[in-house]
Amino acid sequence: MKKFYVVPVIGTGTLQDNYRPKYISDYPITWSRWDYGQMPWTIVGAEVDAATDAAISANPDCYTLPDNIDANLSPAQVTAIQNKLESANLPAEWVTTGFTWRTLLKFLVAYFIIAQRFQGLHSEVLFTSGITLDMRINQIPVSKRNKLTTAAEHLGLDTSGIQPTDTLRVALKKLAVQWQGEVILGNEAL
Amino acid sequence: MTLPATYSFTTTENPLSATYWTETAWAALQAATGYCKVVTTGFANSAMYWSADTPDAAQYSQLVFTTGSNSVCGPIVRLTAASPTFYCAYAETGATRILRKYSGSWTALASSSASFSVPEILKITASGSTLTYFAEGSQLLQATDAAYATGQIGIFAAAGAVENTLDDWEGGNLGSAYTAAGVESFAGVYGRSGQFKRTPAGIL
Numbered sequence: 001m002k003k004f005y006v007v008p009v010i011g012t013g014t015l016q017d018n019y020r021p022k023y024i025s026d027y028p029i030t031w032s033r034w035d036y037g038q039m040p041w042t043i044v045g046a047e048v049d050a051a052t053d054a055a056i057s058a059n060p061d062c063y064t065l066p067d068n069i070d071a072n073l074s075p076a077q078v079t080a081i082q083n084k085l086e087s088a089n090l091p092a093e094w095v096t097t098g099f100t101w102r103t104l105l106k107f108l109v110a111y112f113i114i115a116q117r118f119q120g121l122h123s124e125v126l127f128t129s130g131i132t133l134d135m136r137i138n139q140i141p142v143s144k145r146n147k148l149t150t151a152a153e154h155l156g157l158d159t160s161g162i163q164p165t166d167t168l169r170v171a172l173k174k175l176a177v178q179w180q181g182e183v184i185l186g187n188e189a190l
Numbered sequence: 191m192t193l194p195a196t197y198s199f200t201t202t203e204n205p206l207s208a209t210y211w212t213e214t215a216w217a218a219l220q221a222a223t224g225y226c227k228v229v230t231t232g233f234a235n236s237a238m239y240w241s242a243d244t245p246d247a248a249q250y251s252q253l254v255f256t257t258g259s260n261s262v263c264g265p266i267v268r269l270t271a272a273s274p275t276f277y278c279a280y281a282e283t284g285a286t287r288i289l290r291k292y293s294g295s296w297t298a299l300a301s302s303s304a305s306f307s308v309p310e311i312l313k314i315t316a317s318g319s320t321l322t323y324f325a326e327g328s329q330l331l332q333a334t335d336a337a338y339a340t341g342q343i344g345i346f347a348a349a350g351a352v353e354n355t356l357d358d359w360e361g362g363n364l365g366s367a368y369t370a371a372g373v374e375s376f377a378g379v380y381g382r383s384g385q386f387k388r389t390p391a392g393i394l
Contacts, residue, residue, distance in 0.1 A: 013295030015235075015348050018287075020298040028284070028303035032333040035290070035297055113319060113336040120275070120337030123293050154339065182320050184334040187300065 004065040005044045023056045032187050037115030037125045041088035045186015069101035089127045091169045110179035118151040138164035193243050194362025199226045212241035214274040226356045239269050239344030248364040251343040252313035257355040267316040268341030279314035279323040281306045288333050299333040
């Protein structure tokens with residue numbers, strides 16, 4: 001069965017000890033994941049049996065999505081996933097019970113895409129020390145601000161609607177809603 | 191040259207011919223007659239890209255992994271020579287992966303425990319932000335990653351205690367007519383046998 005998890009990233013980044021999802025990479029299973037610009041958390045889709053799923057999910061720092069990702073989030077699940085995502089610098093205030101888990105994932109991927117392109121273009125991560133989601137755009141160092149603009153426009157996203165007084169949280173959401181690309185997680189399209 | 195391009199390492203080259211291949215920030219690859227191998231001195235990481243053509247952003251790279259089990263090597267796409275950075279497919283005992291090489295670090299984007307046995311055709315494609323790994327023409331892994339939008343195609347081989355050997359590299363643009371498997375063997379009369387390549391232009 002296909003299951004989705006939010007887990008820490010482990011590894012030192014060498015070829016033999018590459019960055020990979022904690023727990024999931026310990027099992028002989030097929031998985032794929034989204035990298036969030038080398039942040040310490042990742043979202044993984046994996047093909048698992050019930051026993052492997054139970055073993056992975058038993059870990060306190062693993063958040064397991066429900067079996068049915070076409071179900072709407074409950075209020076408790078909204079709070080739980082918001083806390084998990086925000087702790088990883090992923091804006092999540094927009095998550096409501098109106099979302100199914102599938103639509104949540106499809107919307108989330110855009111944040112990962114932006115962070116990946118930022119890192120790929122500029123050889124640095126977006127969330128360096130001191131950069132938070134609640135900083136205003138005009139509080140972010142000019143060079144970082146310009147790099148974010150470049151990364152977004154490189155993806156074909158329109159940055160004209162971002163205001164200097166927007167928080168990074170708001171700015172990222174304005175960009176994320178524009179993403180129309182294919183979404184692969186767990187070795188298949190969502 | 192036009193894409194798709196193929197290279198069968200038919201002569202000894204050290205490094206690979208500059209007419210077709212360009213080195214990266216890593217060590218060069220060399221060829222013995224009939225196969226490509228990593229430079230063994232110091233067992234350094236090696237990578238080179240096909241510089242006779244410039245591929246589209248939607249591209250693929252493919253090779254035949256001919257010997258080795260725990261040696262790490264494979265086809266690469268969207269390579270930038272500085273550092274270098276790229277996506278690659280590699281297979282070793284117990285794991286097949288799509289990796290992203292970023293600056294000084296490696297990130298696994300997808301993994302499977304599918305076993306493999308040499309020789310095996312490994313192929314990676316990049317289309318938009320979708321990366322796909324094929325083994326013997328069958329899709330094995332797929333991942334989403336948008337770090338690199340364009341780049342070159344080629345081969346990498348990681349440092350190791352044994353010599354990696356590869357053969358029959360092929361690379362090009364997605365969407366052009368090509369077949370997944372590029373090499374087939376035949377047994378002919380009078381005990382002769384060999385291999386032929388299947389390309390869009392026909393059989394070579």
